Amino acid sequence: MRNQKLIRFVQSFVLLPILTISGSQGGALLQAGSGIISTSQFVLSQKQNNGDLASIALNPVIDEDAQNRKIKAESIDVYFKMRNMPLHGLGMKMVLEAEKNNIDWRLLPAIAVRESTGGKHDCNRVPNNAFGWGSCKISFKSNEEAIEIVAKNLGGNNPNTERHYADKTVIQILRAYNPPHVVPRYAEQVISIMDKIGPEDTVITTIEKVNANT
Numbered sequence: 001m002r003n004q005k006l007i008r009f010v011q012s013f014v015l016l017p018i019l020t021i022s023g024s025q026g027g028a029l030l031q032a033g034s035g036i037i038s039t040s041q042f043v044l045s046q047k048q049n050n051g052d053l054a055s056i057a058l059n060p061v062i063d064e065d066a067q068n069r070k071i072k073a074e075s076i077d078v079y080f081k082m083r084n085m086p087l088h089g090l091g092m093k094m095v096l097e098a099e100k101n102n103i104d105w106r107l108l109p110a111i112a113v114r115e116s117t118g119g120k121h122d123c124n125r126v127p128n129n130a131f132g133w134g135s136c137k138i139s140f141k142s143n144e145e146a147i148e149i150v151a152k153n154l155g156g157n158n159p160n161t162e163r164h165y166a167d168k169t170v171i172q173i174l175r176a177y178n179p180p181h182v183v184p185r186y187a188e189q190v191i192s193i194m195d196k197i198g199p200e201d202t203v204i205t206t207i208e209k210v211n212a213n214t
Contacts, residue, residue, distance in 0.1 A: 069095050075198040076109045085118025087130060090143060097147050101155025104170050104200060108151060110193035111177070114186070119143070170194075 069092065076091030087109070098105040108131070109118070115132035116122040123129040126139035131150045140146040152158050154173055156166025164176040174187035194200075 069099070072105045072198065076106075079109065079113075079197045080118050083118060085113070085120060087112055087119040087143065090147065093144055093147050094151075097151035101151045101157055103151060103155045103173070104194065106194035106197045106200070107154065107170060107173070107190075108147060109197055110190045111150075111174075113193050114190050 072095045073091035076094055077088055079085075080088035080091070091109070094108045095105050098108060111132075112118055112130045116130040119130040123132065123136035125136055128140040128143050128146050129136060129138060130143065131146060133146065133150050133153075140149065153161045154165050154177070156162040156168070165173050168176065170191065171187045174190050178186040180186065
């Protein structure tokens with residue numbers, strides 16, 4: 001009976017819209033209303049009459065980076081899936097490679113949409129090249145490898161192409177990828193697709209969004 005009362009108490013505690021806990025280790029803040037969510041761990045324990053330790057652990061240990069990656073990946077995959085694009089399911093791979101190479105997370109999927117309708121019409125002469133990379137003369141073992149190599153280049157991390165892409169803004173990268181004199185308004189078209197995929201700064205803003213993505 002005492003355990004049941006404790007459980008009901010804990011449940012009512014979790015449902016509060018604003019919960020703040022501070023301590024000597026830096027404290028923790030979980031606040032739905034203002035969109036602030038930080039790592040928190042709540043543990044309540046009680047000794048039973050027989051001396052055994054019964055504990056109830058409420059553990060919404062929220063890794064904000066991991067949750068934001070998941071939201072970004074799902075935004076990409078939803079965009080692809082709604083349009084029946086073959087690259088559906090590779091959203092997380094694109095997000096991880098974008099992060100590794102310090103480029104906008106929407107850049108790779110948007111280029112793939114512009115170049116091949118998300119893999120529907122990828123390069124005919126070579127396999128697994130949905131990005132039109134190397135003027136459709138370069139093949140890849142898989143779409144995953146293509147994502148890795150294109151991201152590395154666009155991030156300026158390939159010594160052979162860094163002069164074109166290193167330390168550039170998105171529009172500068174795109175104008176190097178396909179110069180305006182070759183494909184007019186290419187950069188603007190890709191950026192428009194990026195905006196449809198999602199905002200650049202996608203972050204967790206509510207407890208409900210966290211729960212929906214766990």
